[in-house]
Amino acid sequence: MADLFVCLTFDHDNVSGSISRGAVTPTAISRGDFGIVAVPRILKLLASHDIPTTWFIPGHTIESYPSCVAAVQRGGHEIGHHGWTHRVPATLSPEEEERELLRGIESIERLTGQRPRGYRSPAWDLSPVTIELLLKHGFAYDSSMMGHDYSPYQTRTADHVALLEPMRFGADTPLVEMPISWSLDDFPVFEYANRPNGILPGNMNARLAVENWINEFRYMKKHESWGVLTYTFHPHVIGRGHRMFMLEHMIEVLKTEGAKFVTMETALAEYRARYPHGVSLRGG
Ligand SMILES: [Zn+2]
Numbered sequence: 001m002a003d004l005f006v007c008l009t010f011d012h013d014n015v016s017g018s019i020s021r022g023a024v025t026p027t028a029i030s031r032g033d034f035g036i037v038a039v040p041r042i043l044k045l046l047a048s049h050d051i052p053t054t055w056f057i058p059g060h061t062i063e064s065y066p067s068c069v070a071a072v073q074r075g076g077h078e079i080g081h082h083g084w085t086h087r088v089p090a091t092l093s094p095e096e097e098e099r100e101l102l103r104g105i106e107s108i109e110r111l112t113g114q115r116p117r118g119y120r121s122p123a124w125d126l127s128p129v130t131i132e133l134l135l136k137h138g139f140a141y142d143s144s145m146m147g148h149d150y151s152p153y154q155t156r157t158a159d160h161v162a163l164l165e166p167m168r169f170g171a172d173t174p175l176v177e178m179p180i181s182w183s184l185d186d187f188p189v190f191e192y193a194n195r196p197n198g199i200l201p202g203n204m205n206a207r208l209a210v211e212n213w214i215n216e217f218r219y220m221k222k223h224e225s226w227g228v229l230t231y232t233f234h235p236h237v238i239g240r241g242h243r244m245f246m247l248e249h250m251i252e253v254l255k256t257e258g259a260k261f262v263t264m265e266t267a268l269a270e271y272r273a274r275y276p277h278g279v280s281l282r283g284g
Pocket residue numbers: 011012013017082086121122123
């Protein structure tokens with residue numbers, strides 16, 4: 001029987017994303033506050049299907065909404081690192097990035113008593129030193145890159161990238177990538193945002209978005225005997241009633257069609273057991 005693993009992951013940003021972009025008016029803040037309402041709905045749905053999931057939580061959320069994150073922790077879900085602020089690593093100096101990493105680790109340790117094993121960068125844009133910093137601070141996996149759809153793979157460092165030259169690929173590292181995709185993320189399809197660099201229309205019909213997401217699983221099922229498929233949700237986005245109906249529908253369909261819902265840490269262990277030497281995406 002095929003092993004088709006599905007990771008439901010939640011980026012528990014609440015107001016941290018908005019603050020990192022400088023949007024701090026009361027209404028902007030209230031959009032993140034909606035996480036307070038959404039999280040219990042999501043936890044109830046996950047518990048009713050007995051599904052373990054992974055939550056990437058900024059330190060800012062942990063320290064601003066302690067009862068909200070305590071409920072996630074009590075639900076038995078894995079908790080990963082998502083910055084302390086929600087600033088994008090690619091915009092920080094190496095020193096700032098390391099401070100951010102350490103402060104986020106401390107917040108998670110206070111919540112769970114353990115260091116996080118996984119990291120997901122805010123807004124999915126790593127800096128040239130992120131992989132080295134994650135290795136230095138004992139992380140087992142990253143989940144911010146898009147090089148594969150159905151399999152984890154080994155991250156690289158020190159790629160040589162120059163406009164007028166072919167790629168020269170750096171070495172694979174022990175840090176595993178648990179890949180994601182903007183096409184499997186609720187934020188761009190659902191969240192309306194009016195920003196200085198343009199409007200994100202969002203508000204897609206939830207049935208259509210879920211049809212895409214279910215078909216992503218069906219393609220894996222048709223063509224692969226083993227795989228890991230990762231979806232990304234934000235409580236303050238997916239938690240609206242009409243979207244919760246569709247999330248529930250997706251869970252029911254995938255369950256019926258053979259998905260095994262696991263945390264990222266479990267999916268990582270399955271990957272390591274299947275590929276002891278790792279999967280490499282170095283070109284050449
Ligand atoms: Zn985020």
